[in-house]
Amino acid sequence: MNAPLRGAAAIVGVGHGGLGEAPGLSPVEIMAEAVHNALADTGLTPADIDGVISASPVYNMASLTAAEYLGIRPKFTDSTMIGGSSFVSHITPAALALQAGLCDTVLICYGSNQRSATGRLVSNSLPDPYEAPYKPRLPITAYALAASRHMYQYGTSREHLAAVAVAARDWARLNPEAFMRDPLTAADVLASRMICDPLSKLDCCLVTDGGGAMVLVRAERAKDFPAKPAYVLGHATAHWHRNISEVEDITVTAAAESGARAFAMAGLEPADVDVLELYDAFTINTILFLEDLGFCPKGEGGRFVADGAIAPGGTLPVNTNGGGLSCVHPGMYGIFPVIEAVRQIRGTCGERQVAGAEIALAHGNGGVLSSQATVLLGSEASF
Amino acid sequence: MANAFTAPGPDQMFRDYLAQGRFMIQRSKSTGAHVFYPRAMMPGTGAVDLEWVEASGKGTVYATSVVRHRPEKGGVYNVALIDLAEGPRMLSRVEGVAPEAVAIGMAVAAAIDSSGETPILVFRPAGGTAS
Structure with missing residues (x-):
């Protein structure tokens, strides 16, 4: 089997923030709680993170917003936005960057106050001119x-x-x-x-607030962390x-x-x-x-x-x-x-x-x- | 043919035809395949040989839904995917029949609705079920 990316990376930290309703918090604040929890899972601090990946309908340079908020100057960054699947999709660039040695510790993170802010799905996408007239x-x-x-x-x-x-x-x-x-x-x-x-x-689906974060490292480092690793196969x-x-x-x-x-x-x-x-x-x-x-x-x-x-x-x-x-x-x-x-x-x-x-x-x-x-x-x- | 990337672009040309009461779609000369929405190049092949041809206006309902807003928020109306006889598919609505009576497989015919700010294509039952 020629699959050099199989098992190249592992997820060693995960965290949630603001699940359900989080009135009074901004999207990036909800994200920060999720990052805090994911880092606590690993024993790392933002200073240990050198790859940042994020996506958001409200922050159109999401990894910049996340890195700035956390005080990180990443060696690898990605704000690819392909809708709700983005954070699953982000695992591929994370694994590639880790495998190539571009960075050592990648954070993928997200936060939204959609429920408290608007009560509905937020989109800043230009309506499609061939669909919009039909409402x-x-x-x-x-x-x-x-x-x-x-x-x-x-x-x-x-x-x-x-x-x-x-x-x-x-x-x-x-x-x-x-x-x-x-x-x-x-x-x-x-x-x-x-x-x-x-x-x-x-x-x-529900319309809630909430954030999530995960930390990925090269598989050979996975056992250096407190939690049982989940290998990316x-x-x-x-x-x-x-x-x-x-x-x-x-x-x-x-x-x-x-x-x-x-x-x-x-x-x-x-x-x-x-x-x-x-x-x-x-x-x-x-x-x-x-x-x-x-x-x-x-x-x-x-x-x-x-x-x-x-x-x-x-x-x-x-x-x-x-x-x-x-x-x-x-x-x-x-x-x-x-x-x-x-x-x-x-x-x-x-x-x-x-x-x-x-x-x-x-x-x-x-x-x-x-x-x-x-x-x-x-x-x-x-x- | 004219350079495919000069103004007016295909999007504008489609709208201009519609304003003239004509439903035109594009066909790639090299393959004979039609495409909608209007493009400057044929998806897949990349050919810049698209020509405008009169659409037959014949279609078949591929999928259908009824959007149910409260009356003050826009009311109840049909939204459907229509397979054009030429091959391409488009989002539209079927009028002239109750929104929930629009059925998959129903034969429909295009009409131009000029009641709004800009003319749009809508469809009406053509009678019978398309093959």
Whole structure:
């Protein structure tokens, strides 16, 4: 196997900040709390960080904002913004820079006060002139269009979508950090207000505040840190369109490519994965990504999730933190699936811990099913 | 043909045609493939041989949704992806039928809606189901 990046880097620190509601804090202050916690995880200080990667809808030179705030003059910097998947995608430049010796310790970080500031998704992207006149409610309408076609082609039902929301909530109920922990039934989802047919309010992710951070080093240094390392075994990013009107097949995402490339780098298959953290901005996402990442055949995602297969006690643990649907979604969710995957590999997830989790998959989605980034993390046993 | 990168650009030309009541799309002379939205070069091949041709206006609903705003925030309306007979796909809406009655596979025909600030393409049921 020619995969020189396999296992080149490891995640040795992760942290959250401002999860849920953090009124009175700015986005960079929420980020700072997450960085503080990630650094505390490693025993490092900002002076030890020489690579900074960030993305934000409000800071258009995000790694500059982060580095300035933290007092870092990085040798490696990256502010690539490809939507919510950015922080999963950032693992590739981080691993490349570490492997090449451009820097020694990379911080990937993010913070958002979206809930407290505006109560809705923030975007400073210029509206597409060929879509805007029709007033799609983006991003929801794009995902609703995908769901409509998936239902038409494969017989997926609103009940299937509801099963995704219920599974996420059942996991969130096991996570003290999750924002929504009240009981949720399929009937609740089906009865919630329709926003964009066929997606109702409870098919949509939360609008929360929150920040996340992670610290990566070359694998040979990983054991110098206090926490159990999560080795980066495979990672890849793919994007096939920016706007939903440019999709080729709206039922197939570029996760089919990012997942295949990440698995190839890692030398792993879906059957090897113990726990999945998928970017569930909407219930249809989980179904699409289970299919595209190879956990069930195309078109079968709805039936796959129907009977609690991805819920606690099911056959495949998915979104064990409660996901964007029930745990946290500050506009860009991508850093949180990685953090949860690291924690599962460490075995520190308490009630929601997946027993014997050695291999975890985290998947990020950006834009309107536009950019897809997949990472496979493993314990030392898998490295 | 004229240099593909001179003004007016393809975006402006498309709008100018629309203002004249014409739905024009581009076709690459070398392959015969059509493209929408308008480009200066053909995606993939990079060919700068795009010519404007009259679109048939025939389409099929590929995916559909109903956006449900509260009445004071814009009300309820259709948003759909339409596959044009020439091949490309576009976002639009289907009018002349209830928003929730728009169905995937429905045959539709383009019309130019000039009621707004700038004319836009919309679609109406053409009768029957496209093959």
